[in-house]
Every structure is written in C-alpha cells, then in structure tokens.
Amino acid sequence: MDQIARTSPIIFERAKLGPLELRNRTIKAATFEGRAPRGVVTDELIEFHREVAAGGVGMTTVAYLASSPEGRTDRHQIHLRSDAVAGLRKLTDAVHAEGAAVAAQIGHAGPVANAASNRAPALAPSAQLSPLSMRITRKASAKDLRRIVADHARGARFAIDSGFDSVEVHLGHNYLASSFLSPAINKRTDSYGGSLENRARFAREILRAVRDEVGSEIAVTAKLNMDDGVRGGLWLDESLQVAKWIEDDAALDALELTCGSSLKNPLYLFRGDAPLDDFAATMPQPQRAGLHAVGRHFFKEYPYSPLYLLDSARQFRAELEMPLILLGGIGDYDSMSTAMDEGFEFVAMARALLREPNLVRRIEADHERRSLCIHCNRCMPTIYSGTRCVLVADPA
Template sequence: MNDPIPDVLAPAKLGPVTLRNRIVKAATYEGLSKKSLVTDELIEFHVRHAAGGVGMTTVAYCAVAPDGRTDRKQILWTDEALPGLRKLTEAVHAEGAAIAAQIGHAGPVANPKGNGLPAIAPNRHFHATTTSFTRAATRADLERVVQGHAHAGRMAIEAGFDAVEIHLGHNYLASSFLSPKINHRKDEYGGSLANRARLSRDIARAVRDAVGDRIAITAKLNMDDGVPGGFWLDEAIQVARWLEADGSLDALELTAGSSLLNPMYLFKGDAPLHEFAAVMPQPIKLGVKLVGRRFLREYPYEDLYLLKDARQIRAAVKMPLILLGGVTDKAGMDIAMAEGFQFVAMARALLREPDLINRIKDEPDTKSLCIHCNKCMTAIYGGTRCVLVQPM
C-alpha cells in the first residue's frame, strides 16, 4: 500500500527538528554581513522570510575558514560572531520558523585577493574571475577543512541554529574534488570516484560526529556540473548512496552547476550580462563585456527544471530529499510531494515575494511574480534583493 502524499504546508520532521511546513528558503548569498559578522540588515532579511511563512530559512554563506570565503565580508565561525548569530536565530525563531546555516569552504571559488590568502583546490588552477592561481590543497589543508566543518557544526548549536547545510555543490572545495574535470590528483583524493568523494564523506562524517542528533544536518549536492568532463548524474547517484549508507545526513538537497565554470546552469532563465559588467571592477568588467557570454550562458527556464534528474536520485536512495529548482507555486510543491520528495527549496521566488508562502496558504492558486530575469544575482554586492521591487 502506498504511503499518503504529504501535505507540503503541514508540519514535518527534519532529523531531530520539526518544521512548521516542508518549505525551505534556499541559501542565497545575502551580501549583508560586515567584517565577517552579522548585521541588523542580515537579521531583517531572514526575519522577512520567516514572517513570510517558510518552514526554515537558510543563512548563506558561513565559511569554515578565512581562505574559504568568496567575499571577505562573509561570516566566519568565530567567538566574535556568536552574539550576532544568536540574535539572528532568536529573531527568526520569534517568527515561528527554523533556521539553518550553510557551512562550507569555497575552495577554487574563493576570492584570494579579498581574503588576503591563496585559494585552495585539488590542483593548481587559474581562476579567470579573480585573475589568480589556486594552490593545490595539501593533506593538512584538507584535514583543517574537515575539522573546520566540525567546529562550525558545534558553533551552530551554540548559536541556536536548528540545522546546518554542508555545501557539496557548485565546485566549491568539496564539489571541486568530486569533479574529474577539476580534480587531477594522483593520491587518495583523486582518480576513482571513491577517492574523489572522500573529502565530501569525511566532512559529513565529521559534522555528524561533532553534533550528534542535536541539530539537523543536510547537504547540497551537485547532480551535474554542467560542463563537459565534469561531475555527472551517474556519479552523483553513487555519491548519494554512499552518503546515505554513511548515515551522516538527515536530508540531501539536489542542485547543479558550477560557480567556477558555468553558474547559469543552476539558475536557468536570463543571463544578465550587462548588469554583471556594471558592478564588476576593471579589468573584470572589460572581460565580462568581451567574453562574458561564454561564461554566463542562457538556459531556458521551466518550472521544476531539476526534477528530471532528481527523480533518478530519488529512485536510488530512501533518505529524505529536498527538491530545488523552479519551485514557484503550490502546484509544483504538490508534484514534488507526489514524486517522493520530502521538502522543497525556494530562492528567487521568495526574493521577489518574501510573503509568498503565507499568500499560498490563504489562496493555493497564487502564482509567483518572479520572471527569472536573474538580475537579483547582480545585487549581492550591495545586498541581495529582487531589483524589480523597491527597497523597503
């Protein structure tokens, strides 16, 4: 006998946490932290989404090491950051929502010039957007990163978070090790899929060992890097099986694309080339104008655009899965529930309308106003928002 299809708007368990519904505000870098600390503006950003009805909002991006930031302003897990993080979690809880912290190391996507530290990657690699070379990570570097994730998990508990989301996607450090296009190592971290997946599994295990069942642990895993020779769905299925067998995670959020090589592959819709060029410093501004179309490619948008690939992960594992990508209305959420996904994650639609979930509760036929122009991506340098809505 088939299990009943869950009501996406009803309470649900995520590991040890009960969410008021199955809708997660996906991690979207807010651009609102300062000196690696929480600001009032960051708190207001997440309070708006909590008050708008989501079950859980996700703070992005909380780096586990100074050299793992894509922006020097990003939050670091330090004692100095704890008071602000506690203020943030308390404010979100006051609105009835749970709150997660996305933890990770950006690896080759990190900004070495802003951080004042070299970026690390599986191998030495030229990063066009920062016009600098990464450094090949040593075993000591990788152990430091693994322990940094464990430390972040412990501090997340102390700060009052309900969950952590481990970043295993978008060719950030763990994802770059998964990718055969980027990872050319000859040691125990390169070559076979088992070796390339070692860092991801070690990180997840370290976080689980550090936090036990005191908070929920999820991970964001690429299904497809979106580049020839990159990490692909058949390998993602096996990695998902290993993560499930390890017992380190309470749920897996499925994503795609490479912030390093093909960022628009995740987002679909318009590629705002001119808007990106306008906010970039020289000489990157000129590079975006001349060859940006090779990097910022356009892909047609459709609702639930990651569902086709995500179905194959769903068929391969029993663990809870979070469907991301083109979830914009109740009809799409219901499809996700009927297909066996336990949660859905939303990003751009909630940037346009933070109160969308409350409106859907009141009127299930409500449609999102998001037009997938992706101009919100260019707002991260001054505070992520829908540029079509006047600032409050």
C-alpha cells in the same frame, strides 16, 4: 496527478527533519545575502531572514558561513568562530520568534574564494588558473584537508552555540568539496584523486566529522551537485553513486539536490536570463569591457521552466531512501504538491522568496497564487551589495 496536486495539503503539514520538526515542508534555500560587509551579522542580515520567516517558510537558510577564513568567497563574509556567535544568536532568535526554524549553510569556497580579498591563496584539489580571480590556486595538502574537515566540525558546534536548528554542508557548485568530486578540477594522484571513491573521500570525511560533532542535537543536511554543467565535470551517474555512499554513511537527515558551477557555469543552476549589463555594471574597467567581450561564454543562458531539476532529481528519488529536498523552479502550489507526489519530502525556494518573502503564506491562503518572479536573474549581480530583487521598489 493534477487533481491530486490541487487538493493535497501535505506541503503545509508539520514535518520531521531528523530531530527537528518544521511547521511545513518549505525551505528558503541558501542565497548569499551580501549583508555582512565587515564579516559580522548586521541588522540588515537579521531582517532579511526574519522577513522570510514571517512570510511562512518552515525553515530559512543562512548563507554562506565559511568553515575557515580562507574559505570565504571574499572577506566580507562571516566565517564561523567564537566572536561571530553573539550576532548569529540574535539572528536565530529573530527567526524563531516568527515561528520558523533556521539552518546554517557551512562550507569552504575552495577555488571559488577571492584570494586577493581574503589575503590568502584559494585552495583547490590541484593548482590551476581560476577563471574568477585569474590567479593560480594552491593545491590543498593532506594537512590542509585534515584541518578543513576539523573546521567543519568546529563550525557545526559554533552553529549549535548560535541557536541554529540545522546545518547544511555545502557540497555543490564547485566549492572545495564539490571541486574534489569533479574530474575536470581534481587532477590529484593521491587517495583524494583519480577514482570516484577517492574523489568522494573528502566530502564524506566532512559529513562524518559534522555528524560525529553534533550527534542528534540538530539536523544535518547537505547540498550536492547532480551535475556540474561543465565539460568533463561531475555528471549524474557519478553523483548518484556518491549520494548512495552518503546514504550508507548515515551522516545526513536529508539531501538537497542542486547543479552548476560557480567557478565555470553559474547560470546552469538558475535558468532564465543572463543579465550581462547588470553584471558588467558592478565591475571596474578593464573587467567590464572583458565581460562584454567574453561574458556569453561564462554566463551561458538556459531556458527556465517550472520544476526544471525534477527529471534529474527523479533518478535520485528512485535509488535513495533518505529524505530529499527538491530545488529549482518551485513557485506555486501545483509545483510544491507535484514534488510531494513524486516522493520528495521538502521543497526549497530562492529567487521566488527574494521577489516575495511572504509567498508561502500567500500560497497557503490561495492555492492559485503564483510567484511574481520572472527569472530575469538580475538579483545575481546584487549579491555583494545586498542580495535583492531589483524589481521590488526600495521602500526608502
């Protein structure tokens, strides 16, 4: 397989994603950019994605575009609405000019939303204390859920109006749809709680509504947790069944596999160092002191290794026919080609492209080239001040 990985050119061939054709099989994964301080597109946000597009990816993903005002992680974030379209159109035009496609990640933050910043209660399947805001979330009513499903469909239409080629529906990281899937968070006794089929109902309704809205005009993908990394949370066997139902629903062109909980265990997805000092430096007192006291319980550290989600993702590849996007520990030609040899149709990268936006072009030119990312995770505390690799010198 090593010899195949070093000689297979498939990663840089053109590839179909639903109705869309990408110039290669690499995708910039959604990483919140922190470049919309007034909830609108800025030149900095446009340049962030233009640079990645110029660097050779097949498609870049704009994160995170909230479907509803209260679904933002905080108010300094774009939510999809008519007066956001003009700015988003400038962004998509800039990406297209570099030869890449561009996706809009859409979703609702649910219990991960900052209620104080949004000036609206954070919604969740059940009322409970949020470890992020230290406020009680509000149980989403059936009326709330119908509205939010419709908001996703409306958001997908705004994405089309804005020139996006694809939408990625966020079903991961214990955002709202993901929190419904999690038995640790979802304590409902109605048709949206209890059994796995009930817990999956909301996510499936969202995907169906989005697909019904967009038809074949653009590609539709979703990001789904394989597991939450939280005691009592969604685990792989249940997630695989959800993925099978999603495949049967025929609402997606591809599924991206992820893991972890922004609400309770954020570093489970990222692997590598847990930079507590950097996180603490972004906080006022007394939160800073509190983080130093209990931060290791929240920011748990997991060792990094290449292709660290592959073992779990293989189980999905073995059971599903739909195209799959492999995320996690991809930073060189060998890891990309291994993903192709394992049957994954696309690879997604995040931190490696923060470190080197032109990494894809570098790897295409030199198959021995490896990402310079050291997985220190010091990019994570920068997400509300402009997500970036702190090891890259500021040209200013």
